[in-house]
Amino acid sequence: MKPNSPVSLNNVMDLLLDAICVVDVQGHFVFVSAACERIFGYTPEEMIGKPMIDFVFHEDRPRTLQAAAEIVAGHPQPHFENRYVRKDGQIVHVMWSARWSETDQVRVAVARDVTQRKRADSMQAALYAISEAAHWAEDLVTLFQQIHQIIGGLLPAANFFVSLYDEDKAALSFPYLVDEHDSSHMEPATTALIEEIIRGGQILLLTPDAKGHSLNWLGVPLNAKKGVIGALVVKNYHAEARYTLEDVELLQFVANQVAPVIERKQMEAWLQHIARHDPLTGLPNRELFHDRLQTALRCAERLRTPLALLYLDLDKFKQVNDVFGHQVGDLLLQEVAHRLRQCVRESDTIGRVGGDEFLVLLNGVSPPECAEVVAEKIRVALDRPFDLAGHTVHAPPSIGIALYPEHSNDYTQLIRHADEAMYEAKRNGGNRFQVSTLPSSQK
Numbered sequence: 001m002k003p004n005s006p007v008s009l010n011n012v013m014d015l016l017l018d019a020i021c022v023v024d025v026q027g028h029f030v031f032v033s034a035a036c037e038r039i040f041g042y043t044p045e046e047m048i049g050k051p052m053i054d055f056v057f058h059e060d061r062p063r064t065l066q067a068a069a070e071i072v073a074g075h076p077q078p079h080f081e082n083r084y085v086r087k088d089g090q091i092v093h094v095m096w097s098a099r100w101s102e103t104d105q106v107r108v109a110v111a112r113d114v115t116q117r118k119r120a121d122s123m124q125a126a127l128y129a130i131s132e133a134a135h136w137a138e139d140l141v142t143l144f145q146q147i148h149q150i151i152g153g154l155l156p157a158a159n160f161f162v163s164l165y166d167e168d169k170a171a172l173s174f175p176y177l178v179d180e181h182d183s184s185h186m187e188p189a190t191t192a193l194i195e196e197i198i199r200g201g202q203i204l205l206l207t208p209d210a211k212g213h214s215l216n217w218l219g220v221p222l223n224a225k226k227g228v229i230g231a232l233v234v235k236n237y238h239a240e241a242r243y244t245l246e247d248v249e250l251l252q253f254v255a256n257q258v259a260p261v262i263e264r265k266q267m268e269a270w271l272q273h274i275a276r277h278d279p280l281t282g283l284p285n286r287e288l289f290h291d292r293l294q295t296a297l298r299c300a301e302r303l304r305t306p307l308a309l310l311y312l313d314l315d316k317f318k319q320v321n322d323v324f325g326h327q328v329g330d331l332l333l334q335e336v337a338h339r340l341r342q343c344v345r346e347s348d349t350i351g352r353v354g355g356d357e358f359l360v361l362l363n364g365v366s367p368p369e370c371a372e373v374v375a376e377k378i379r380v381a382l383d384r385p386f387d388l389a390g391h392t393v394h395a396p397p398s399i400g401i402a403l404y405p406e407h408s409n410d411y412t413q414l415i416r417h418a419d420e421a422m423y424e425a426k427r428n429g430g431n432r433f434q435v436s437t438l439p440s441s442q443k
Contacts, residue, residue: 019111023052027068030106039094039113041087057083057091058238059158071100071107081114089207089242091156093118119246122154123253130254134261143258143265144176147232151254155247157234161186163194164222164230164262172198172230181237190233197221197231203248208239218243220252222259229263231255278352280330281337289351289359293411296349296363300404308371309402310360311418312378314395315430317356324391331388332395339381343374356395359415368403375399375433383431396431398422407436 013020014034022031028051032044040047040055047055056064060082067080076099084092098109129150137143144162151157161177172194174186197204197219206217219233232255236243276288284292293309300307314320314336321329333356340350340358349361360378365371379397386393400421402408407417417436425434 021052021109021111023068023107023109025072025105027052036111039086039092039111040084041090046087055084057085057156057241059083059156067098068107071098074100074102076100081118085241089240090244090246091115091241119154119250123250126150126154126254127257130257130261134264137265140175140262140265140269143261147254147258148176148178151232151234151251154250154254155234155243156236156238156241159235159237161233162230163198163233165198165228167227179235193217193219194231194233198228201228203252205243205245205248207242216242218247218251220248220255222255222262224259224263226263229259229266232258281334281352283337283358284349284351286351286353289349289353289361290411292349292351293359293361293414296361297404297409297411297414300363301409305364306366306368307404308362308365308368308374309404309414309418310362310371310375310378310399310433311402311415311422312358312360312397312399313422313426314356314382314397315426316395320393320395324388324393328388328391328393332386332393335386335388336382336395340378343378343381359418365403368406371401371403372433372435375401379431379433398426398430399433400425401433401435403436 016033016035019035019039020031020033021029021036024030028049029047030049032047034044036047037043042055052068053061053065064082067077067082071077076097078097080096080098082094082096084094086092092113093115095112095114096109098107100107130147133143133146133150137146147162148157148160151160159179159181161174161179164173164175165171166173172191177186193204193206196202198221201221201223203221204217204219206215208216216236216239217233218235219231221228222230222232232251234243234247234251276285277283278285296307299305314332317329317332320332333352336356336358337350337352340360344350344360344362347363351359351361353359360374362371362374365374379399383394383396386395400418400423402414402418402421404414408414421434421436424437425432428434
């Protein structure tokens with residue numbers, strides 16, 4: 001270019017890889033260079049005269065308006081970053097260098113597309129964050145909360161949920177669900193989509209179309225060593241911002257890192273469960289029951305509330321094993337556990353403490369006679385015949401009752417009193433309950 005030669009400034013700006021934008025005091029574009037079409041997908045004619053904020057991704061609009069106000073107030077923004085929605089629905093990350101021209105009453109800004117850089121940085125940061133979350137999260141729900149935050153830094157994820165598949169029960173669960181419109185339940189249509197993902201192990205991307213279909217939905221499988229264990233799903237109610245193939249890659253990247261962590265934590269939870277639960281009935285074992293009883297006694301003492309302990313066993317359990325075999329005996333114990341659960345509240349605790357012996361902790365029973373009502377309810381339930389593997393089995397219970405504070409404030413003594421009362425019921429013919437009648441000197 002020769003010095004002082006006439007050159008079109010617009011032509012020069014149109015050759016720049018970065019975009020030049022000029023916005024008036026009302027926030028409307030008054031000039032955009034040709035590079036805007038490459039970055040935003042709109043021609044200059046489609047942008048000029050339109051409000052700048054209309055092109056900004058909805059989640060970034062409040063802070064974008066705040067930055068614009070600061071620029072107008074005379075505080076330049078040399079490295080402001082936000083997200084825009086391209087004409088094709090893709091999200092583009094833009095870094096702005098902007099200042100206010102008091103003379104012309106306009107904001108002048110240079111825009112650079114940093115989407116690829118942000119994507120690379122975000123994936124690296126996500127990898128580190130997932131590793132940290134896997135190490136420090138105490139349980140799966142805490143882990144999912146942190147994963148939600150991580151995904152939110154990669155793509156639109158205001159609506160996010162995790163679905164896990166239990167192969168043994170052939171059932172889906174939703175341990176984490178965040179939806180800006182409704183987080184109380186999972187729609188049947190969504191459940192069907194997740195089942196499709198898990199069944200086929202394939203990614204499912206749904207975007208708005210010209211036929212009026214407005215669902216903007218992306219789900220990816222959680223692939224672990226034992227197969228597909230669930231799915232990660234994001235949903236966007238803003239149809240103009242569509243999930244893209246790049247978003248698919250990002251979410252699948254996260255899923256691939258998270259799936260082994262979920263599988264490991266599920267295994268840890270299972271090991272902790274079997275260490276403190278009876279493997280046959282799934283009830284708390286002796287150790288866990290004693291822990292809960294001690295905790296309940298401390299709480300009852302602090303709140304001055306009563307509680308009751310029921311000790312029971314089955315009057316004819318040995319005959320069942322001798323006549324029908326141990327397989328039927330195991331089925332009987334499982335069914336007994338099931339019926340016991342139906343007789344008490346969720347706040348109560350049932351434990352299997354050995355053989356055909358069970359303990360039932362009743363919290364807050366007032367008056368104490370309520371314990372007798374529950375005991376009778378249990379007796380009636382277990383006195384009904386059991387249909388097990390083609391055999392009709394009858395195994396009524398003998399039940400002993402001990403009360404706090406009447407009989408003891410020590411958990412071992414309370415168990416002993418209930419045990420003695422149970423044997424007293426058995427000596428009196430069984431199929432009945434007995435409240436502890438130990439002398440006061442033994443209480």
